[in-house]
Amino acid sequence: MESVFHHVTPHIGFIYPNESELPWTQLIVIYPYITGLVAGAFVVSSLHHVFNIKSFAPVSRFALLTALCFMIFAPSPLLFHLGQPTRAFNAVITPHWTSAMAAFGYVAGFYLCLLILETWFAFREDIVALSKARTGLLGKVYGWLTLGSDDVSPRALAIDHKIARILSMIGIPAACGLHGYVGFVFGSLKTREWWSSDLMPVIFLLSAVGSGVGLLIVLYVIASKFRKTPIVDETMRGLLYVLFTAITVVMVIEGLELLEIFYKAREGVETVRALIMGPIWAGMSIQWGMSLFVLAVTSGLLLYNVHGERLVKWLFAAGLAMMIGVLAMRWNVVIGGQELSKTMKGLLTYYPEIFGRESLSVVALISFMPYFTLWLATKFLPPWGEKIEPERKVFDTPKLA
């Protein structure tokens, strides 16, 4: 009989017959993960652009590029997931406004445009300089990107900064809106006990900020090591403050969420307990283990006023742990919610596929692409504020031309 059930998720108890195949799989796990990283990275970039916190200046443009590169790939898991991806724009052309999903195209599109605009204003001075410093094809591309405006007088630059700041200010509610919205899609589904919570958008948003900060810490340290540049202590301390705040609030809210489920103890609460002890046990252990690790490390770093190389090492570990913890949290929410049957009398155990359209290999590819794109983007628009020298030959332009 094994062959008959090869396509079916094993289950215990009673589930509705149509529930055997999970509607949303690992692609929908990384979708909120990626948008979360975008939101978090953007918030960090705004700390400098909007609130003018100087310690974030070294990473603020890099954070902006990070947000942009991840945002470009945010919709791709959804496209891979759709049964009819060629019809994806039906939701944009004829949105059905009662659907929490209908506005996604608009929200994501708006946010992507905003990121592109802000990036342009933040990098315009460099683009103009690069268009003059580079020759051949690359020089032409930079020339086009200036959009004919090569005015880099102090007055023009002041206007640039002002516009970038305004865009960044719009961007904060937009980033929070985009991610809170993702949380709403889950939290508003009354059919799933594990999702149906008013705290869901808040949890999504706060963990997003945490994971984004974690990502920036990791990328900043790696990039600095590769570029053999010193890691600014003040920046690391700044990122430490944000990470500590994020993990504290996230853990409290997530704890409250669990407490509410068990304190309310509505019908089927034993099944929720069985879900945590069963199918998502590993995921929950990773999520809470990593969270505790991040909390302990960041608290220790603050308490002992750590600076220098030790700060870099420990904060790097904490940042990485935060990213892993939030990824586990996304899995626990998205997959866990569906492993708990709508009957509240049964549990499924989901095993992801390795190959295929909705598989781990596709997830790995989609997860890798933003990093690769970011690497290209930092080559194209150096975000670290170095002096632009003519013909540094990032790409071998004469050959290309």
Add this chain to the structure above:
Amino acid sequence: MTTQDKAIKSQKVPMSRRGFLGLLGKGAACTGALTCTGAAIGSALANEPKRGFQQNDKQLAESINNPPDIPEYNWNDHQWAIGVDTERCIGCLRCMEACKMENSVQMDAFHHRTWVERYTYLEGSNTAIVDSQADPKNVENAGSETTFRFDNRYKDVKVDKSFFVPKLCNQCEHPSCVQVCPTGATFKAKDGPVLIDTTYCIGCQYCVQACPYGARSFNEVRGVAEKCNWCYHRITKGLNPACVEVCPTGTRIFGDRNDPESPVSLFIKNNHVQVLKPEMGNSPNVFYKGTDKEVV
């Protein structure tokens, strides 16, 4: 071993008892009826992979492009509803079979537009053990996913009570699936049923998530959602839905609520009926008689 299996095992007694004999008799009665049709489906599927369709893609395209003209039907004149008298259901599953054949539903145990659940209270137990035809043990016992039959797993235990609950789409007044559809591909018809425009569905499965009753499924081959539509192609021509038509015991009652003398209007009027999961706020249009606290 599942929790339910453990519950059964702990209840094992050497001989079957009277509470169960009735069930066994009913099971035996419908087995005969099932053998013929089950075999028919089985042979039709012999050359097919796991997911077969009675209606091929060409026929589907034809039915979409040239829908039959029904001039005398006005959907403003009707308000369809279904009544389910669970006390009559014998669990023969001919409704499932008829539905699969009528609507070209995928021929495996995990895509259904209608199904039947079996609720069993073992002696002294306060909670029911539930299974449906899709339960692996039932499929194993029947020998294939398209032989619709419940197994005889309770023959050696004492049973306090047992009953069947047929399920199908509730065609809710406030359907969650319609609410969440991002494109409007699924919509509520004026006469009640919730329909899907499969040429417009993007296959996001949000509706599958949102249905509190698990009535929707996803057709991986066609990349779109599927659901029971109370055989809309039949009811608009004055026929009964296939599951109602084949039910040998009159468990399923179909009719027009606008007509006070229709079978379903009389059923609702003359019985204490209830709906499933009323707390969801969906206002279902399938009315159950004789369900139990354990029914989900």
